Amino acid sequence: MEHIVFGIGITALTGALATVAGSAEDTESNIGSQGDPNSQVQLAPQMGFLHRIFNKAVAGEPPAYGLWCALGAGLAWAFMAMQMNAVLAIVLGCILAVFVQGVYATTAYVGRTASLSKFGQPIYVDILKSMTTVTMAHAFIAIFCTVTLCYLINVALGHPFPLPLLGLIWGIALGAAGSATGNPYYGKERQYQNQKFGAGVPISASGNIVRYAEAGERNSIDNGWFTAKIGGSASGICFGLIVFLELWRTVLFEKVSAGWGAIIVGILIILIFTVVDRYIEVWARKNYGPYTAAKEAEA
Amino acid sequence: MSAVAAKPAAGGAINPTAMAIGVVMLVILLGIAFYVSPGVGFMALIGIVIGGILIGFGTHFVPVGGAPAAMGQAPGIATGVAMLAAGAGLAGLFGGAWAAASGQSLIVVVVSGGIGGGLMMAITCMMVNFVYVFGMGIPAASGKVAKDPITGDSQAEYKSQGTEGHGLPFVSFVGGVIGGILGGAGGTLIYVELLNLYQATLPAVMQITPAQVMPIAVSVAGMFAVGLFLVNAVLTAYNITGTIEGPHDPKFKRWPRSIVASAVASALCGLVAILIVVL
Numbered sequence: 001m002e003h004i005v006f007g008i009g010i011t012a013l014t015g016a017l018a019t020v021a022g023s024a025e026d027t028e029s030n031i032g033s034q035g036d037p038n039s040q041v042q043l044a045p046q047m048g049f050l051h052r053i054f055n056k057a058v059a060g061e062p063p064a065y066g067l068w069c070a071l072g073a074g075l076a077w078a079f080m081a082m083q084m085n086a087v088l089a090i091v092l093g094c095i096l097a098v099f100v101q102g103v104y105a106t107t108a109y110v111g112r113t114a115s116l117s118k119f120g121q122p123i124y125v126d127i128l129k130s131m132t133t134v135t136m137a138h139a140f141i142a143i144f145c146t147v148t149l150c151y152l153i154n155v156a157l158g159h160p161f162p163l164p165l166l167g168l169i170w171g172i173a174l175g176a177a178g179s180a181t182g183n184p185y186y187g188k189e190r191q192y193q194n195q196k197f198g199a200g201v202p203i204s205a206s207g208n209i210v211r212y213a214e215a216g217e218r219n220s221i222d223n224g225w226f227t228a229k230i231g232g233s234a235s236g237i238c239f240g241l242i243v244f245l246e247l248w249r250t251v252l253f254e255k256v257s258a259g260w261g262a263i264i265v266g267i268l269i270i271l272i273f274t275v276v277d278r279y280i281e282v283w284a285r286k287n288y289g290p291y292t293a294a295k296e297a298e299a
Numbered sequence: 300m301s302a303v304a305a306k307p308a309a310g311g312a313i314n315p316t317a318m319a320i321g322v323v324m325l326v327i328l329l330g331i332a333f334y335v336s337p338g339v340g341f342m343a344l345i346g347i348v349i350g351g352i353l354i355g356f357g358t359h360f361v362p363v364g365g366a367p368a369a370m371g372q373a374p375g376i377a378t379g380v381a382m383l384a385a386g387a388g389l390a391g392l393f394g395g396a397w398a399a400a401s402g403q404s405l406i407v408v409v410v411s412g413g414i415g416g417g418l419m420m421a422i423t424c425m426m427v428n429f430v431y432v433f434g435m436g437i438p439a440a441s442g443k444v445a446k447d448p449i450t451g452d453s454q455a456e457y458k459s460q461g462t463e464g465h466g467l468p469f470v471s472f473v474g475g476v477i478g479g480i481l482g483g484a485g486g487t488l489i490y491v492e493l494l495n496l497y498q499a500t501l502p503a504v505m506q507i508t509p510a511q512v513m514p515i516a517v518s519v520a521g522m523f524a525v526g527l528f529l530v531n532a533v534l535t536a537y538n539i540t541g542t543i544e545g546p547h548d549p550k551f552k553r554w555p556r557s558i559v560a561s562a563v564a565s566a567l568c569g570l571v572a573i574l575i576v577v578l
Binding site (some may be wrong): 035036037039040060061062063158159160161162165166168169170172173175176177179180181182183184185186187188189191192197198199200201202203204205206230231234235237238241242245246249250254258259260262263266267269270273274276277278280281283284285288290291292293294 | 431
């Protein structure tokens with residue numbers, strides 16, 4: 001019984017860490033335009049819209065976070081093998097991983113923006129200095145939370161995978177969940193704030209991203225502030241739910257019916273999310289209504 | 300033939316000669332495995348090939364819209380197909396490996412991995428629709444079919460002007476969950492087969508006890524499983540040329556050639572994983 005209670009406590013803690021990690025990851029990637037909306041940041045100068053948006057997308061979020069989390073976890077694992085205190089080892093490992101992220105962000109921004117020189121897009125040194133440190137701070141939170149939850153899964157819950165491999169797996173899952181959930185909010189709702197609310201961006205408007213703020217030109221810290229409210233929170237909830245429910249069903253029901261208990265609970269949870277998704281879809285159709293009459297659309 | 304003269308549908312065509320060559324290569328690779336290790340090594344390779352096929356086939360179900368989806372210009376999840384499939388499949392592998400460590404039977408371990416992948420996709424797909432509907436005020440609409448094949452909901456009038464659709468219609472949600480289940484099960488099957496192989500062979504190779512070999516076997520099998528997952532997911536991403544709405548998308552019909560490609564690639568990578576311990 002004590003073992004199960006301990007497991008549930010660890011599960012709750014890892015779920016909370018994952019929620020913070022997901023939120024920080026999405027905000028970091030939005031400040032750096034690392035998700036799919038980077039295509040618009042790259043396209044804008046080619047359409048004549050010069051901007052001061054940071055763009056460090058030379059890899060997708062999942063492989064990038066897979067690398068950084070595996071690096072942080074691997075270094076922490078090495079420090080712990082040198083008899084270093086676990087908390088200190090994780091912090092140091094994550095700091096070193098964040099330095100790699102900083103180098104990556106710097107070279108990616110300079111490289112991507114330099115390729116736009118023929119369209120007159122300058123490389124802003126002040127943007128490089130101010131944005132890179134902000135993305136590094138957010139990346140540290142995301143990497144630290146992910147490596148810590150991997151450590152808890154490994155040491156407290158007894159998962160067989162070594163810490164670096166867990167860092168790689170959950171880093172990729174973190175990037176996948178964060179980019180899937182957070183990208184549309186940054187891409188549509190923030191970059192195309194001048195388009196109609198409640199509709200997709202017409203393909204003809206591609207590249208015409210919003211470049212001006214309330215005062216002066218918009219930069220990526222403004223974008224991080226905006227998307228943290230819904231995109232970041234939703235990404236955090238998404239990754240938090242994934243980690244929490246995956247661990248919860250295993251810790252509580254693994255011993256039931258020779259392993260089938262955890263499987264049946266997993267199927268039930270999938271069915272619950274299926275019903276919730278269908279409810280959201282139908283709710284939107286009823287409350288927002290169609291854009292055109294049905295016959296006209298068919299024609 | 301020049302690129303201009305090529306048929307527009309060439310990307311979706313099945314090339315029988317290439318398929319036949321692929322099958323011959325698969326047989327040769329299986330033959331090599333049977334020659335060097337007729338027992339445990341050959342059976343492991345069969346499991347790896349089946350796992351690779353499951354991953355390749357499952358990735359076709361995952362609704363991925365890429366960059367256009369991030370602007371609400373096309374339906375699907377706004378990220379890369381290989382990356383999303385990897386995220387779901389590796390979450391499944393995590394669950395499957397945990398079940399394997401508890402000494403569960405093979406079927407329980409593989410199904411457990413599949414459910415882990417399906418759970419990750421169910422949560423992600425639901426949150427995608429949540430953000431579209433409550434964050435951006437946009438209903439789900441498919442660009443490829445007039446009616447949702449499962450619910451029968453009409454789609455065309457819910458597409459906003461100048462777009463090909465947006466969000467995840469119900470059929471795409473179901474496709475995502477199926478893709479996650481198949482990917483998670485395939486990745487776990489590869490892991491379990493390699494783990495069994497390494498547990499059986501490494502003690503003799505390294506001259507250590509089975510207890511000492513366990514962490515090494517788990518780590519190496521895990522790394523190969525992750526690598527094989529990425530190989531198969533990326534191959535499939537090329538097959539569907541980046542984006543797909545799900546099982547109702549016309550691109551879904553390209554799956555046979557992906558199956559052959561995944562089988563050959565898995566056999567080749569699996570053979571390397573086997574040769575490091577049997578030679």
